[in-house]
Amino acid sequence: MGADVRLAERLTRLGTESAFEVLARARALEAEGRKVIHLEIGEPDFDTPSHIVEAAAEALREGFTHYVAAPGLPELREAVGDYFGRTGRPAYAADRIVVTPGAKPIMFYAILALCDEGDEVIYPDPGFPMYESISRFVGATAVPVPLREENEFRMDPDEAASLVTDRTKLLVLNTPHNPCGSTLTRSDVEALARVALEHDLVVLSDEVYFAIRYGGEHVSIASVDGMADRTILLDGCSKTFAMTGWRLGFAAFPMPLVEPVSRLIINSVSCTAAFSQRAALAALTGPWEPVEAMIEEFHKRRDVIVDGLNHIDGVSCLEPGGAFYVFPNVKELGRPSDEVAAFLLRDAGVAALAGTAFGAHGEGYLRFSYANSVEAIRDALDAIADALPTLAG
Numbered sequence: 001m002g003a004d005v006r007l008a009e010r011l012t013r014l015g016t017e018s019a020f021e022v023l024a025r026a027r028a029l030e031a032e033g034r035k036v037i038h039l040e041i042g043e044p045d046f047d048t049p050s051h052i053v054e055a056a057a058e059a060l061r062e063g064f065t066h067y068v069a070a071p072g073l074p075e076l077r078e079a080v081g082d083y084f085g086r087t088g089r090p091a092y093a094a095d096r097i098v099v100t101p102g103a104k105p106i107m108f109y110a111i112l113a114l115c116d117e118g119d120e121v122i123y124p125d126p127g128f129p130m131y132e133s134i135s136r137f138v139g140a141t142a143v144p145v146p147l148r149e150e151n152e153f154r155m156d157p158d159e160a161a162s163l164v165t166d167r168t169k170l171l172v173l174n175t176p177h178n179p180c181g182s183t184l185t186r187s188d189v190e191a192l193a194r195v196a197l198e199h200d201l202v203v204l205s206d207e208v209y210f211a212i213r214y215g216g217e218h219v220s221i222a223s224v225d226g227m228a229d230r231t232i233l234l235d236g237c238s239k240t241f242a243m244t245g246w247r248l249g250f251a252a253f254p255m256p257l258v259e260p261v262s263r264l265i266i267n268s269v270s271c272t273a274a275f276s277q278r279a280a281l282a283a284l285t286g287p288w289e290p291v292e293a294m295i296e297e298f299h300k301r302r303d304v305i306v307d308g309l310n311h312i313d314g315v316s317c318l319e320p321g322g323a324f325y326v327f328p329n330v331k332e333l334g335r336p337s338d339e340v341a342a343f344l345l346r347d348a349g350v351a352a353l354a355g356t357a358f359g360a361h362g363e364g365y366l367r368f369s370y371a372n373s374v375e376a377i378r379d380a381l382d383a384i385a386d387a388l389p390t391l392a393g
C-alpha cells in the first residue's frame with residue numbers, strides 16, 4: 001500500500017507546459033511503430049555552433065567544474081550587459097545582470113520576489129503558460145489580456161490599461177511572441193511604457209526570441225525613457241544560439257531586485273553551471289553568422305508553412321514576424337482546438353499544440369512550431385490536408 005502523501009494546496013495552482021505532454025504522447029505512438037512529424041517542440045532543431053561547444057569543452061578541461069557566484073561569473077555578467085547594448089536594448093553595467101539555468105527561472109524568481117498574495121499580474125493570453133502558472137502558484141491573481149487576431153495578436157495597450165487596478169504589480173510582455181509569432185511595434189511598446197509609468201508597474205519583458213525576426217525591428221520596452229529601472233529584461237542562449245539543453249538564461253534587473261533574486265538562487269540552485277556560463281560567454285562574444293544562418297532557414301520554413309496552411313480548407317494563418325511558431329485559425333472546422341490537435345496526432349501523425357495550451361483565448365487556434373526541416377513541414381502539410389476532410393465528415 002502506498003504512503004498517504006498529501007500535497008500542499010499550492011500545488012493545485014501550479015500549471016504545466018503541455019508541449020512536454022504532447023511530446024510524450026507522440027513518443028508513445030512512435031514506440032508503437034507510428035511515424036510522427038514533430039511540430040510541437042519549442043526548440044531550434046539546429047546544433048549548438050561548434051565554437052560554443054569548444055568553449056565549453058575547454059572550460060571543463062580548465063576546471064570550470066565548481067560552484068561559482070550565485071548571480072553569475074563576473075566576465076559573463078559584463079558580456080551580457082554589453083550584448084544587450086549591441087542588440088538594440090540598453091547597455092547595462094554587470095551588477096544589474098543575473099544569470100540563471102535557462103530563462104524560465106528568471107520568471108519564477110521575478111514573480112516570487114515581487115508578488116504577494118492578492119497582487120495582480122497582467123499577462124498576454126494566448127501566451128507562454130508559465131506566466132499564469134507561476135503567478136497563481138505564488139498566490140497572485142493572473143489577469144489575462146486577450147491577444148486578438150484582428151490586432152495581429154499584438155497586445156492592445158488600451159486593453160492592458162483597462163485591466164490595471166491598485167493591486168497590479170507586474171505587466172508581462174513577450175516579443176517576438178510565443179505562441180503567435182507576433183511582434184510589438186514601436187508605438188505599442190511606447191504606449192505600454194506609458195501605462196507602466198503612469199501606474200508604477202514593473203515590466204517583465206520576455207525577449208528570448210528577439211533575434212529570430214524576419215525583417216521587422218525589435219523594440220524593447222527597456223529602451224523607452226524611464227523604463228530601464230522598472231524593466232526585467234529577460235533573454236538567454238536557448239533560442240538564439242540553439243542552446244536549450246545548456247540551461248543558460250539571463251536578465252537585467254532593476255537594482256533593488258538583484259540581491260533578492262541572487263538570494264533566491266542561493267536557496268534553490270546555488271548557481272548556474274560554470275562551463276555553461278563559459279559557453280555562453282563564447283556565444284555572446286563570438287561570430288553572429290551561425291545565428292543568421294539559422295534565422296534564414298527559419299524564414300524559408302515560415303514561408304512554406306504559412307503558404308501551405310492557407311491552402312488547406314478551413315484553416316487560415318497570419319504571417320508571423322518572429323519566433324518559430326505559426327498560430328493558424330481553425331475555427332471553421334467547428335471543433336474545439338484540443339480535439340483538432342488530438343485528431344491531427346492520431347489521424348495525420350502530426351504533433352501540434354492546441355491554442356488553449358496557451359490560455360483560454362487560444363481557443364479556435366493551433367500552434368505549430370516550424371523547428372523542423374522544410375521536407376518534414378511539407379509532409380506534415382500534405383498529411384493534414386489529407387486527414388482534415390475526415391474530421392469534418
Ligand SMILES: Cc1ncc(COP(=O)(O)O)c(C=O)c1O
Pocket residue numbers: 042101102103104105128174177178206208236237238244248249
Ligand atoms: C516565451 C518564452 N520565454 C522563455 C522560454 C524559456 O526559455 P529557457 O529554455 O531558456 O528556459 C521559452 C521557451 O520555450 C519561451 O517560449
